[in-house]
Structures are given as structure tokens and as C-alpha cells.
Amino acid sequence: MNTSPAPTQERLETRIRQVQEATRGISEQYPRSYIRQCIDQDRFPEEMWKALGEYGLLGLSVPEHFGGSGGGVVEIVALAEALALGGVPTLFLVVTGLGRVPIVRHGTPEQIKKFVTPTCDGSVKLCFAITEPNAGTNSFNMNSLATRDGDDWVLNGQKVFISGARDADIMLVIARTQKPSEVKHRTDGMSLFVVDMKTPGITLQQLNIQVETAERQYMVFFDNVRLPADALIGEAGKGAKLMFEGLNSERLLAAAAALGIGDYALGKAVAYAQDRKPFGKPIGSYQALQHRMALAKAELEAARLMTYSAAERFDAGEDAGAHANMAKLLASRAAVAAVEAAIQTHGGYAFDRDYDVVTLWPMVRLMEIAPINNEMLMNYIGEHVLGLPKSY
Ligand SMILES: Cc1cc2nc3c(=O)[nH]c(=O)nc-3n(C[C@H](O)[C@H](O)[C@H](O)COP(=O)(O)OP(=O)(O)OC[C@H]3O[C@@H](n4cnc5c(N)ncnc54)[C@H](O)[C@@H]3O)c2cc1C
Structure with a gap:
């Protein structure tokens, strides 16, 4: 191209x-x-x-x-x-x-x-912990609580799905420092801490997650974990706003990873489709496959433009929220379509792990759900871009 x-x-x-x-x-x-x-x-x-x-x-x-x-x-x-x-x-x-x-x-x-x-x-190495078993997408509902003890903080609670927790040296954790009943607005009373993973009171339990990445996911338990005063980032109680600044760029990193895997999968599909000739001519000459790959490529390129446009806005200090959300929504969908096209093209061989095609699918499918599910992105676009009533 x-x-x-x-x-x-x-x-x-x-x-x-x-x-x-x-x-x-x-x-x-x-x-x-x-x-x-x-x-x-x-x-x-x-x-x-x-x-x-x-x-x-x-x-x-x-x-x-x-x-x-x-x-x-x-x-x-x-x-x-x-x-x-x-x-x-x-x-x-x-x-x-x-x-x-x-x-x-x-x-x-x-x-x-x-x-x-x-x-x-x-x-x-730094990992990041926001998700909790009961709160799920509704992070404001989290229960992990850090309370003051002199200059220190004492953290108790539980996080889930934390990627790379075993391999990380430090973890950025968002926890409540005030209970929901003690604050006016549910976004208040949350704080950001950097936690040394060697601190006594932290235990990990590996989850059995089927995504082909070298980082595994963990349940992380905090049992009276004592944090020094300098573990707190920014002002206590104002962590939610700080966290959201990071989450927009995380969306773009997820979008970019999805785009890369999508293109990688298409590359494999094209190479296979040139070579495979069950009826004597390459299967890549059949429009059913060729158009599917062509459409996936067009959708990847469109999502890519959106992703870098959002990244530029971010760098220019503009509010990139809407663009970052749209970019991650489009990129993850385009990547799934690209991997699906690669699976179809490889026929039965797509399911042979040695061909490394079906193995790409969990990761791109994950990108429709994490770091934030696409429904929440559409909720944002519906409410904040289109001005529709909040839907949840
Ligand atoms: C491989 C992997 C790696 C991860 N890594 C990390 C990590 O490093 N750190 C971390 O903190 N978290 C991590 N996560 C957690 C991930 O961000 C959450 O799984 C995700 O945010 C969704 O939360 P949930 O699974 O509890 O889904 P739920 O909140 O239970 O939602 C389930 C489904 O319901 C729908 N839904 C939910 N709310 C709404 C709504 N308001 N409107 C419309 N539909 C809705 C969506 O379709 C959603 O997929 C990881 C997860 C996985 C699987």
C-alpha cells in the first residue's frame, strides 16, 4: 500500500x-x-x-x-x-x-x-491494579481501603486480573482512602499509591487465563500492607481524576497493540492465501476471502488514523477522551475482523496451534473487553459526544 x-x-x-x-x-x-x-x-x-x-x-x-x-x-x-x-x-x-x-x-x-x-x-517493572472482583467495570464501587496510621498508610483489599503482578517490582494501585458513605461524590475519596511488591502482606494467586501473552494475570491480596508516606501520588482523595488521565493513554496503547496484531494476522493470511491452491489457483484469488481481507485492511487503516490523531491530541495537551475512546473501539473491532479473516483463510489449519493463527484470537478479542469494554466506550460516545441520556 x-x-x-x-x-x-x-x-x-x-x-x-x-x-x-x-x-x-x-x-x-x-x-x-x-x-x-x-x-x-x-x-x-x-x-x-x-x-x-x-x-x-x-x-x-x-x-x-x-x-x-x-x-x-x-x-x-x-x-x-x-x-x-x-x-x-x-x-x-x-x-x-x-x-x-x-x-x-x-x-x-x-x-x-x-x-x-x-x-x-x-x-x-511497573504493573497497574484497578480492577476488583465485585466492582468490575464500575471501578468507583471498589472496596480496597488505605487508612492513615501516623505518616504511613495501611492498605487492605483485593484486586483481580492484574497483568504481570509476579514479574513487577512496583504496582500502581488505586484504592479508597474514604468510604463511599464518607464522600459527597462517588469519584471522591480514591487515591493512587505506588506499592513495592516485596512489602509484607501482599500475596498473589495466578489465574488460569487463556490469552497468548507472556504476562500472566493474578489475584492480588493486600493484608495490612504498610505504605510509606511517599507512596501516595498527588493529593489524597483525588486519585480518580489522576487515574483517568492515564486511562486515556492506556486505551491508545491497547488500540495500537490491536492494530499491530491485526496487521500481523493479515500478513499471515495473505502469505497463506497466495500459496494454498486446493482447486489449482490460489485461494487469495477468491473474492470471498480477498474482500474479507481487503475490508479488514481498510478498517485497520481507518482505526490507525484515529489512534494517532488521538495520540497527537493527547500530546498537544487537548482533551483526547472522545478520540481515545473511539480509537480503541474501532481498532479492537478492526483487529478482530482481521484475525477472523486470517482464521477463515487458513481453514482447518487455523486451529493448529503450530500455525499460530487461532492463538492470535484471544488477545484481539480481549481488546474488545479490556482495559475497558467497548460498551463503556459507546456509553461515553453516546452520552458525551452525542449528548444522549446516560444509559446505565
Ligand atoms: C487478560 C486480562 C488482563 C487484564 N489486565 C488488567 C490489569 O493489568 N490491571 C487491571 O486493573 N485490570 C486488568 N484486567 C481487567 C479488565 O480491565 C476487566 O476485565 C474489564 O475492565 C472488565 O471488567 P469485568 O471483567 O469485571 O467485567 P464486568 O464489569 O462484569 O462486565 C461484563 C460485561 O458486561 C458489559 N457491561 C458492563 N458494564 C456495562 C455498562 N455500564 N454498559 C454496557 N455494558 C456493560 C460489558 O459487555 C462487559 O464486558 C485484565 C483483564 C484480562 C482478562
């Missing part, structure tokens, strides 16, 4: 290309077979993560004076897309990208140096 950019697009495309070229070096050194080996061995892709740090890619979107590589949301989104396009999507990048936003924006210089700077070379 001719991807020559329109003049106004040129600067954006240059920013994206620079990241893509740097990332290609990593995904060639650590291809999909490497990630699949890590998955089989149930281990974190430590070597790849270290290389991403050494190349300065993990430092993208963190200002250089804090030890990062500079750039903005566009660059880290480009990294997420490029890794997925190389067949090595990583959920850890999504949660790291999200988790660092509120710390960089609202942490003290000491907190940024302590919690963010070492994530830029990969020496410290």
Missing part, C-alpha cells in the same frame, strides 16, 4: 517511522517464536524487555530530564503497534505506559526519580 503521507501528516509519520525502525531491530532479535517459548515456559520475556530498555524504547514518553527518551504518547503508541506488528505484543508495555502518566504528571521530582526513571531502562 502506498503510505505516502499528506504534507500535514508528514511530521507524524516521521515520528512513527523512527520508533518503528528502532523496534524492528528488537522484534527481529526476539521474534514471535521467542515470545511463544516464554509463554510455554511461563516466564517473563526478560531478555527482550532488557533490550527495549537498552535501545531507549522503554523510556519513550518520559521526559529526558527524568531519564526517559522523550517523545510523547505518539511515540509509545508507535512502539506498542510496532511490537505487535512484529508478533510480540506485550501487555506490560500497556500497563507501564498507563501507570507512568499520573506519576510523571503529579508525582514529586523525588517520586518520579524513584518510581519512573528506573522503568526507562527496564530495571524496574
Whole structure:
């Protein structure tokens, strides 16, 4: 496809290309077979993560004076897309990208140096915990509670589905510091903490989740976990607003990962469709397959434009909420369509794990549900963009 950019697009495309070229070096050194080996061995892709740090890619979107590589949301989104396009999507990048936003924006210089700077070379890994078993999508209903004890905080509660909790050194946790009955508005009384995973009182239970990524998911229990005063990011009770600033960029990282996997799957489909000839000519010449792939490609490209447009808005300091929500909605749907096209094209072989086609499906399907389900995104668009009554 001719991807020559329109003049106004040129600067954006240059920013994206620079990241893509740097990332290609990593995904060639650590291809999909490497990630699949890590998955089989149930281990974190430590070597790849270290290389991403050494190349300065993990430092993208963190200002250089804090030890990062500079750039903005566009660059880290480009990294997420490029890794997925190389067949090595990583959920850890999504949660790291999200988790660092509120710390960089609202942490003290000491907190940024302590919690963010070492994530830029990969020496410290950060995971993110918001989801709770009973609250689910309705995060404001969470029960985890941190109470003051002198200068310290004491955290009790439970989180679920936490990606990479075993491999992380620190975890960004959002918890209540006031019970819902003690606040005027349900968005008040929540606070953000950075928790050292070695703190006594934290236990993990691995979940049996069927998504082909090297990061596993965990139930995390906090039992009287004592946090020092500097674990609190920003003002106590105002954590919800800080968290939402990070969640918009997380949506874009998820969108980018979906786009990359979608294109990766289409690449496999096209190669197979050129080669496979049960009736003597390539199955890629049949319109039923060709149009399905063509439509998926068009939808991926449209979602990609939306994703980078939202990332640019984010970097320009504009309110990118609506665009980020639309981008994640469209990208996840386009990616599912692309993987479905790849499955159809591969016929029965799609279900042979060694062909690595059906194995792409859980991850893209997940992107329709996490980090936030598409219904909530449509709720947002319906209410805040179209001005319709709140539907839930
Ligand atoms: C592989 C994986 C990795 C994850 N990683 C993390 C992580 O690192 N950190 C973290 O904090 N969480 C993580 N999550 C949690 C994820 O963000 C949640 O699963 C997701 O937000 C949905 O919550 P739930 O599963 O409780 O669904 P529920 O809230 O029970 O919702 C179920 C379904 O109901 C529908 N629904 C719910 N509410 C509405 C509504 N208001 N309007 C319309 N429809 C609605 C949607 O279709 C939704 O899919 C992960 C989950 C998975 C599976």
C-alpha cells in the first residue's frame, strides 16, 4: 500500500517511522517464536524487555530530564503497534505506559526519580491494579481501603486480573482512602499509591487465563500492607481524576497493540492465501476471502488514523477522551475482523496451534473487553459526544 503521507501528516509519520525502525531491530532479535517459548515456559520475556530498555524504547514518553527518551504518547503508541506488528505484543508495555502518566504528571521530582526513571531502562517493572472482583467495570464501587496510621498508610483489599503482578517490582494501585458513605461524590475519596511488591502482606494467586501473552494475570491480596508516606501520588482523595488521565493513554496503547496484531494476522493470511491452491489457483484469488481481507485492511487503516490523531491530541495537551475512546473501539473491532479473516483463510489449519493463527484470537478479542469494554466506550460516545441520556 502506498503510505505516502499528506504534507500535514508528514511530521507524524516521521515520528512513527523512527520508533518503528528502532523496534524492528528488537522484534527481529526476539521474534514471535521467542515470545511463544516464554509463554510455554511461563516466564517473563526478560531478555527482550532488557533490550527495549537498552535501545531507549522503554523510556519513550518520559521526559529526558527524568531519564526517559522523550517523545510523547505518539511515540509509545508507535512502539506498542510496532511490537505487535512484529508478533510480540506485550501487555506490560500497556500497563507501564498507563501507570507512568499520573506519576510523571503529579508525582514529586523525588517520586518520579524513584518510581519512573528506573522503568526507562527496564530495571524496574511497573504493573497497574484497578480492577476488583465485585466492582468490575464500575471501578468507583471498589472496596480496597488505605487508612492513615501516623505518616504511613495501611492498605487492605483485593484486586483481580492484574497483568504481570509476579514479574513487577512496583504496582500502581488505586484504592479508597474514604468510604463511599464518607464522600459527597462517588469519584471522591480514591487515591493512587505506588506499592513495592516485596512489602509484607501482599500475596498473589495466578489465574488460569487463556490469552497468548507472556504476562500472566493474578489475584492480588493486600493484608495490612504498610505504605510509606511517599507512596501516595498527588493529593489524597483525588486519585480518580489522576487515574483517568492515564486511562486515556492506556486505551491508545491497547488500540495500537490491536492494530499491530491485526496487521500481523493479515500478513499471515495473505502469505497463506497466495500459496494454498486446493482447486489449482490460489485461494487469495477468491473474492470471498480477498474482500474479507481487503475490508479488514481498510478498517485497520481507518482505526490507525484515529489512534494517532488521538495520540497527537493527547500530546498537544487537548482533551483526547472522545478520540481515545473511539480509537480503541474501532481498532479492537478492526483487529478482530482481521484475525477472523486470517482464521477463515487458513481453514482447518487455523486451529493448529503450530500455525499460530487461532492463538492470535484471544488477545484481539480481549481488546474488545479490556482495559475497558467497548460498551463503556459507546456509553461515553453516546452520552458525551452525542449528548444522549446516560444509559446505565
Ligand atoms: C487478560 C486480562 C488482563 C487484564 N489486565 C488488567 C490489569 O493489568 N490491571 C487491571 O486493573 N485490570 C486488568 N484486567 C481487567 C479488565 O480491565 C476487566 O476485565 C474489564 O475492565 C472488565 O471488567 P469485568 O471483567 O469485571 O467485567 P464486568 O464489569 O462484569 O462486565 C461484563 C460485561 O458486561 C458489559 N457491561 C458492563 N458494564 C456495562 C455498562 N455500564 N454498559 C454496557 N455494558 C456493560 C460489558 O459487555 C462487559 O464486558 C485484565 C483483564 C484480562 C482478562
